Structures are given as structure tokens and as C-alpha cells.
Amino acid sequence: DGGITQSPKYLFRKEGQNVTLSCEQNLNHDAMYWYRQDPGQGLRLIYYSQIVNDFQKGDIAEGYSVSREKKESFPLTVTSAQKNPTAFYLCASRIFGGPAGELFFGEGSRLTVL
Amino acid sequence: AQKITQTQPGMFVQEKEAVTLDCTYDTSDPSYGLFWYKQPSSGEMIFLIYQGSYDQQNATEGRYSLNFQKARKSANLVISASQLGDSAMYFCAMREGVGETSGSRLTFGEGTQLTVNP
Numbered sequence: 001d002g003g004i005t006q007s008p009k010y011l012f013r014k015e016g017q018n019v020t021l022s023c024e025q026n027l028n029h030d031a032m033y034w035y036r037q038d039p040g041q042g043l044r045l046i047y048y049s050q051i052v053n054d055f056q057k058g059d060i061a062e063g064y065s066v067s068r069e070k071k072e073s074f075p076l077t078v079t080s081a082q083k084n085p086t087a088f089y090l091c092a093s094r095i096f097g098g099p100a101g102e103l104f105f106g107e108g109s110r111l112t113v114l
Numbered sequence: 115a116q117k118i119t120q121t122q123p124g125m126f127v128q129e130k131e132a133v134t135l136d137c138t139y140d141t142s143d144p145s146y147g148l149f150w151y152k153q154p155s156s157g158e159m160i161f162l163i164y165q166g167s168y169d170q171q172n173a174t175e176g177r178y179s180l181n182f183q184k185a186r187k188s189a190n191l192v193i194s195a196s197q198l199g200d201s202a203m204y205f206c207a208m209r210e211g212v213g214e215t216s217g218s219r220l221t222f223g224e225g226t227q228l229t230v231n232p
Contacts, residue, residue, distance in 0.1 A: 033220075035222075040123075040224075040225075041224055041225070042118075042205060042222040042223055042224040042225055043159075043205070043222040044222075045219060045220075045221075048219065058219070088157060090157075090159060092159070100147065100149070100164035100166075101147065101209065102149055102161045102164060103149075103159075103161070103220055104161070105158060105159035105160075106158075107156070107157060107158045108157040108158065110157075
């Protein structure tokens with residue numbers, strides 16, 4: 001079935017460690033996104049990519065890095081520079097040209113820093 | 115300034131009744147799109163309904179309808195005949211601009227937690 005797969009679903013990290021969250025989509029979507037959600041709050045945009053080998057910073061990019069080497073993959077690295085990384089991370093994708101252009105989301109990855 | 119405002123942190127409704135979740139937005143772009151998403155406790159985001167700024171009629175999708183009042187910059191979600199499974203967090207979101215690559219960013223409100231009581 002087509003969709004967006006995020007892994008791992010749960011991740012624990014020690015302070016000072018980098019961690020990479022995986023996001024893969026087989027929907028042939030053009031654009032991919034990473035959002036962060038803190039408890040009881042809305043989603044904030046970290047990074048997004050509209051084409052392969054290109055990406056743009058969102059509203060809270062500091063302490064994060066991404067790559068887009070393949071159309072179907074958009075991994076997010078949470079670096080040790082991110083001061084408060086404990087959060088729920090959601091990956092999304094979108095196809096261009098649709099009437100609404102809504103985002104399709106993965107099931108999320110919950111990162112906890114110990 | 116907040117682009118999307120949801121003023122109801124929590125709402126309660128009796129099963130089978132209708133409920134309205136409020137959303138106001140702020141943009142100077144004449145072209146924009148408004149979205150509603152549902153987030154159950156499992157965490158996934160489920161797309162519910164879309165309204166384009168140039169759409170003449172209010173959008174409807176099954177039990178969901180969007181009460182779009184352009185002059186007031188509001189896009190309230192109406193859920194008719196509430197069901198227990200409707201209990202979830204609901205987010206309003208906006209995309210500014212049109213075109214294939216423009217307006218790629220979606221800005222979300224802080225959400226409304228809806229509880230449907232039996």
C-alpha cells in the first residue's frame with residue numbers, strides 16, 4: 001500500500017548524541033516536510049524539500065539537518081545542538097498540481113532525550 | 115503575529131449532536147487554502163477538508179463542513195451527528211499562495227481537543 005513510513009516510532013537518546021529519523025514515501029510525491037509537535041501544541045515546520053537535492057529551512061531549523069538525495073526519502077538528523085529535542089516528529093509529503101494539495105502524514109516518531 | 119488562531123483549547127459535545135470548532139486566520143495574500151486535520155491519540159494526522167480562497171461554496175465532506183466567512187477571515191469546522199470516534203485533536207491550517215511549488219508551507223493552529231460524550 002502507498003504511504004509514508006517513519007522509523008523508529010519511539011527513540012531514546014542521551015544528551016549530546018545525534019540521532020537520525022527516517023522518512024520514506026512511495027506515493028511519488030514531489031515535496032516532503034518535517035514538523036515538530038510539542039505536547040498540547042500545534043505543528044511547527046522544521047525543514048521542507050520541493051525537489052531532490054534541494055531543501056529550505058522552516059521556522060525552527062536550528063539544531064536540525066536534512067538531506068534529499070532521493071525523491072522518496074527525507075531523513076531528519078536531530079543534532080546535539082538542538083537544545084530541547086524531546087518531541088513528536090511528523091513527516092509529510094505532498095504532490096503538486098492536486099486540487100487541494102493537502103499534506104499526507106506518516107505516523108510520527110517520538111523522541112525522548114534522557 | 116499568529117497566522118492561524120484556534121481559541122477553543124477544549125470542546126465537549128454529546129453523541130449525535132453537531133459541534134463547531136473555530137478557526138480564524140490572517141493573511142494578506144489573496145490566494146490561499148485552508149485545511150482541517152484530525153489527530154487521534156495515536157498521533158497520525160488525518161486530512162478532513164479543504165477550502166480554497168476563491169471557492170464560492172463552503173466545502174463539505176460527509177459529516178464535515180467548513181463554514182467559510184472570507185470577510186471575517188474565519189474557517190470554522192462543523193461536525194454533524196458527532197460520534198465517539200470523533201474524539202481527537204483538531205487542527206486548522208493555512209497555505210498561502212497558489213501554483214505548483216508556491217505555497218508549499220502549511221501553517222498550523224494550536225488545535226482544539228474535542229471530546230464526544232456518550
